[in-house]
Amino acid sequence: MDGNASIKDRVPPGQRLTDGFPVLHHGDVPYYRDLSQWNLKIFGQVEEQAEFSYDDFMNLPRREFGNDIHCVTTWSKLDNVWEGIAVSTVMERVKLKPEAKFVMLHAEQGWTTNLPLEDFLRDTSFFGIKHNGQELTPEHGYPVRMVVPHLYFWKSAKWLRGIEFMVKDKPGFWERNGYNMYGDPFLEQRYDFD
Numbered sequence: 001m002d003g004n005a006s007i008k009d010r011v012p013p014g015q016r017l018t019d020g021f022p023v024l025h026h027g028d029v030p031y032y033r034d035l036s037q038w039n040l041k042i043f044g045q046v047e048e049q050a051e052f053s054y055d056d057f058m059n060l061p062r063r064e065f066g067n068d069i070h071c072v073t074t075w076s077k078l079d080n081v082w083e084g085i086a087v088s089t090v091m092e093r094v095k096l097k098p099e100a101k102f103v104m105l106h107a108e109q110g111w112t113t114n115l116p117l118e119d120f121l122r123d124t125s126f127f128g129i130k131h132n133g134q135e136l137t138p139e140h141g142y143p144v145r146m147v148v149p150h151l152y153f154w155k156s157a158k159w160l161r162g163i164e165f166m167v168k169d170k171p172g173f174w175e176r177n178g179y180n181m182y183g184d185p186f187l188e189q190r191y192d193f194d
Ligand SMILES: Nc1nc2c(c(=O)[nH]1)N[C@H]1C(S)=C(S)[C@@H](COP(=O)(O)O)O[C@H]1N2
Pocket: 021, 022, 023, 024, 025, 026, 027, 071, 072, 107, 108, 111, 139, 140, 141, 153, 154, 155, 156, 157, 158, 159, 160
């Protein structure tokens, strides 16, 4: 296989490549002046609720992640390099109840998105802190966003503030508004009827 063919295999059906990094979201960008009140809450089907302060979270060990991202509005961006915190690093501090099967990610201003637990726990999913060498801008989710590259990018909650473990799947913000509950870009699961 030549190089071009393999790039083609990395672009899901109906997607076009962009070199830019478009900004997309519902609602207002939070511009934090002070992160002393910031926290990340872990709740739902856990033995004990947990909460990270900004300093606790930023002091967790980080590593580099490389991936391709696919937005449901049809742009894909290949070869992103991120600095982030592995989901397993956070989960070392959390004891899940056996009933936990789904996750709701909670962002600033009540924005949410849902995904199955096993997709959240995949070793390609992570908490993103830097993108292509730069700290995330407020528009792209500063100080921390979820990154779940194997699903459409709307599952990658910007301005992440909470992780809720659930027994049953429940729709998040876009999922209540016609988007797919799962969102596999290679299967073109864009809308709820796909
Ligand atoms: N908190 C929050 N996160 C969000 C969204 C949002 O509206 N609020 N939009 C999602 C959607 S639809 C997309 S395509 C990506 C866009 O991320 P970007 O602006 O960094 O490209 O963020 C996702 N994360």
